[in-house]
Amino acid sequence: MTKFAVFLRGINVGGINLKMADLRTALATLPLTKVKTLLASGNVVCTAEASAGELKSMVEALLRERFGYDAWVVILDDAQLNAIIDACPYPADDASTHSYVTLSSDPAVLDELARHGGEIPGVELVRLSPEAIGWPAASGGTLDSPFSKLSARPRYKSTTTTRNLRTLLKCRDALA
Known part of the structure; x- marks a missing residue:
């Protein structure tokens, strides 16, 4: 069994509202164990005897069928999640700055985002x-930040999602 963190894109924003209890009930129909939702923004931890790609396909199909929206998820196994957290040089708890991680199911998309984001001053x-x-x-300016606006473009919707570093830490702790 592999431990996974599943990050749903666009949950409880922009008119896509899912109750975490309903999400857990739906996910219980898949071959998953130890399913737990965290926060109300579409974060799930679980174990499965499947690859990350297989799990992504299963979860997206289930969400589309059960909840009727274009569902996209990013799946990380526990080793990937730990490596990302360990590599992040930004603080998890700083009153003046929020540390974010944009996750993607397609590394080429992140290459593009990094290229375009690197061209934006500041x-x-x-x-x-x-x-x-x-x-x-900057605290209080996340949605106005240039990279947030760039990564929110429709082109990136199907392959990316962004989480606060604190959320990734909560997911890691839930997988322990």
Whole structure:
């Protein structure tokens, strides 16, 4: 059995509202064990006898069928999640800055985001792994940050999602 963190894109924002209890009930129909949701923003930890790609396909198909929206997820196994957290140079708890990690199911998309983001004055990015880019944003200015606006473009919707570093830490702790 492999431990996984599953990050749903766009949950409980933009009109896609899912109750975490309903999400857990739906996921219980898949061959998963130890399913737990964290926060209300579409974070799930579980174990499965499947590859990350197989799990991604199963979860996206289930969400589309059960909840009727274009569902996209990024799946990390526990080793990937730990490596991303360990590589992040930004603090998890800083009153003036929030540390974010943009995750992707397609490393080429992150290459593109890093290239474009690096061209924006004042944007600080660090590649944490093939699946992740870390970046800081001033507290209270996350949605207005240039990289947030770049990564929110429709082109990236199907392959990326962004989480606060604190959320990744909670997922890691839940997998322990």
